[in-house]
Amino acid sequence: MKHGWKIRSAVAGTFIVLAMGLAGAAHAASAATAINLTPDQHDRIRATPDAAAIQAVPATFQFAEKGDLVVGMTVAWPPLGTYATDSKTVVGYDPDLSQLVADGLGRKLKIVVLAWEDWPLALQSGKVDAVISNVTVTEERKQKFDFSTYRRDVLGFYVADSSPIRSIREPKDVAGLRVITDSGTNQEKILLEWDKENVAHGLKPVQVQYYDDVAVREVALRSGRADVILSVNSALAYAAAQKGGIRSVGTISGGWPIIADVAITTRKGSGLAEPLTLLLNDLISNGKYTQVLDRWSLGAEAIDKARTNPPGLPKS
Numbered sequence: 001m002k003h004g005w006k007i008r009s010a011v012a013g014t015f016i017v018l019a020m021g022l023a024g025a026a027h028a029a030s031a032a033t034a035i036n037l038t039p040d041q042h043d044r045i046r047a048t049p050d051a052a053a054i055q056a057v058p059a060t061f062q063f064a065e066k067g068d069l070v071v072g073m074t075v076a077w078p079p080l081g082t083y084a085t086d087s088k089t090v091v092g093y094d095p096d097l098s099q100l101v102a103d104g105l106g107r108k109l110k111i112v113v114l115a116w117e118d119w120p121l122a123l124q125s126g127k128v129d130a131v132i133s134n135v136t137v138t139e140e141r142k143q144k145f146d147f148s149t150y151r152r153d154v155l156g157f158y159v160a161d162s163s164p165i166r167s168i169r170e171p172k173d174v175a176g177l178r179v180i181t182d183s184g185t186n187q188e189k190i191l192l193e194w195d196k197e198n199v200a201h202g203l204k205p206v207q208v209q210y211y212d213d214v215a216v217r218e219v220a221l222r223s224g225r226a227d228v229i230l231s232v233n234s235a236l237a238y239a240a241a242q243k244g245g246i247r248s249v250g251t252i253s254g255g256w257p258i259i260a261d262v263a264i265t266t267r268k269g270s271g272l273a274e275p276l277t278l279l280l281n282d283l284i285s286n287g288k289y290t291q292v293l294d295r296w297s298l299g300a301e302a303i304d305k306a307r308t309n310p311p312g313l314p315k316s
Helices: 013-026 028-032 051-056 093-104 116-124 186-200 214-223 233-243 273-286 288-295
Strands: 068-073 108-113 145-152 154-160 178-181 207-210 228-232 246-253 261-267
Touching: 051 273, 068 093, 068 116, 093 108, 093 273, 093 288, 116 261, 145 273, 154 186, 154 214, 154 233, 178 186, 178 214, 186 207, 186 228, 214 228, 214 233, 214 246, 228 233, 233 246, 261 273, 273 288
Parallel strands: 068 108, 178 207, 178 228
Antiparallel strands: 145 261, 154 228, 154 246
């Protein structure tokens, strides 16, 4: 989840920025859709059992509880996972995807709320069958866990609705702008790398701004004291959907210039990853996957195809 990886060069970097920038623009309109945070999730997308995925689960795999799919997740990052207005019902994109996966496996969903640092042990001990909690695929994690990808790890550029800025796709687009970002994160490293490249080409430097308080940074953007925010796309999409007044003008990979994948995490060698990948691809094909993303204004983070254990972000 947390963006602390070193920036590395890659020929594909420019293509990633361009492709994801177009995706962000295509889905900007979805941010105007109100998000349901009540405990009444009657509009939650559901699926039917997927016979092929069920059959693909190894006979030797022991589920944590009979008849259930037990999913661990951290409930701290709306719209990925948060508490509803009753302060006890877990809602968000991750719970919705978990429901689709449980439905597809013909099992009842049980969510176990975990602290972020506790998910590896919960998974390894068998307390949960899978973790669906914005876990990014890394080469280090692949040594201990298996992965079935379901979303891009995406950073977003957002501006005030009144801004003349329409698109940010590459380094030159931020030259001379006042950009808010998060200190000590990968988004900061990317922004500083872009700024270094711009200055080397004779372009105006970026004026980087930092705010510890999310509300204060939004005020700075809306009031015109800053031109752009570069931060975690899901959080900014949530703010745009809930409050309005800001809009997306582009997205980039959270591992730029490398594509970063978020994945369902399972025990290494348990045999559950391949059936989950098969199920995810069926959900992509039948449209349920897209419906859930759009329900939480996360269409810009969609993948075309789920993969098992793809190349992960390299070790720091």
